[in-house]
Amino acid sequence: MRRKTTQPFHNRRNLFTSVRSYFSLHIYIYLIAVRALQSTGREEQMATIRSLRKLSAIRYRFISQSKGWRGSPVPCPHRAFHISQQRIKLAAESPKFPGASAEFTDCLEFIEPNMISTIPVYRVMDRDGQIINTSKVPQLSQETVVNFYQKMTLFNTMDKILYESQRQGRISFYATNFGEEGTHIGSAAALDANDLVFGQYREAGVLLYRGFPLDLFMAQCYANADDLGKGRQMPVHYGSKDLNFVTISSTLATQIPQAVGAAYALKRKNLDNVVICYFGEGAASEGDAHAGFNFAATLECPIIFFCRNNGYAISTPTDEQYRGDGIAGRGPSYGIRSIRVDGNDVFAVYNATKEARCRAAAENQPFLIEAMTYRVGHHSTSDDSSTYRSKDEVSYWEKQDHPIRRLRSYLEARGWWGEEEEKAWRKKARCQVMEAFERAEGRLKPQPDLLFTDVYQELPLSLRKQREAMWDTWDSTRSTIPLMPMKSNALCQQCPFPDV
């Protein structure tokens, strides 16, 4: 709620003193004026006039402070971002500075951030999956909603198996998405398949929704010969040109200005598509986030900034990351239309993204969505979150406010899903993931020579030396890693940009 900007009467006594002092001041000024007329010397006359002016100034200040009989100890009441109409009318002229459209004020006042109302969290369902306003039931078919649910649970199953894989030493690294499934599926479903996605590293659900096969997820994590990235990246750094999903680079926030540049290019080409750029609330503290927001606003780019606020940047909780009203609170100051949504409510995420997508394309404007959620898993397999947060905290989000559980309640209440469907689907999902996992593990590794391709047309001497050293080590350690056979000796001479 906005705080009230006006203050009541201070007290009766104050009102009385104001009136009395006002009249006695007038009488005093009158007496001095009479004396001035009687005096003869010019020096004396001037001195009287000076004291008269001084007194008038005191009188003026006195009147303006007691104006409206608000004898408040704070002469300028705090306000919430807007100047009251009355104040604007009082200003006789408007500022002409090119840097801001604002009004003059005689009030010395710093805006108190904690007096500004916070942005509410938009939601459609409550924590138990009940629609809050029955006139706003999502206009989505059973088939669509069941698909949301199946994608969310399949994704969750894939995460569990790949996480266990890392724990068993089968893959080198993994980062789960537990608890954030609603933000991925809800937003992905609201996009056009041709919209370009720039992700951070915890948005694999978006790629899954777009149809990236389980085999390719596994190939990337296992760095096998089928990996589109040719085994050159850490696990979870997916990318797919066919699905318009730009390859992940986990150097925080670098994707933000890149995404804005891509959106600007779409606008210049007069295309109807938009860019969506995902990032964590932690990444929003990087300078690149500021640069990206400001460029997008000033260049009027069709982009959706989608911030997943999951409460942590590794071990740093949000209350140590910022002092303002989250990430959505920053949007308006950049001139970006912004909303905060309940990220565990897949319908709220869907609706907000759909609306933002439609308007970004139609108006060539950036939009900011801050999806509030919780990172249920560890930051990654290199992290142990029990050292910085309690079991109870995690358990609340796992058991009482989880996007999958919430959607299931919604489905069950409508009679669209039941225990039987659940059992059959869970079995099927697990089976699909396990089969993909086994296939990936059995595959050969890509040729190490591929490490040196796709950057230089002609390999520089330094890299040629490194390649030699690599093969020397390979031979001397008698590596038994099963490699994909070399396709041809021309491998390294292939044009790295076949599309150009």
Ligand SMILES: Cc1ncc(C[n+]2csc(CCOP(=O)(O)OP(=O)(O)O)c2C)c(N)n1
């Ligand atoms: C420039 C840079 N600094 C530090 C890191 C190390 N790092 C990796 S993830 C991470 C936290 C990011 O938190 P957030 O953006 O909230 O995303 P989340 O992991 O919560 O999804 C940090 C500090 C990095 N990858 N890049």
Ligand SMILES: *[C@@H]1O[C@H](CO)[C@@H](O)[C@H](O)[C@H]1NC(C)=O
């Ligand atoms: C439900 O939404 C409609 C349409 O916005 C609104 O008119 C109505 O007041 C809402 N009902 C409640 C109970 O909030």
Ligand SMILES: *[C@@H]1O[C@H](CO)[C@@H](O)[C@H](O)[C@H]1NC(C)=O
């Ligand atoms: C989704 O948004 C549209 C407007 O874009 C609105 O008409 C509809 O009621 C919303 N649906 C829900 C479930 O709130």
Ligand SMILES: [Mg+2]
């Ligand atoms: Mg985070």
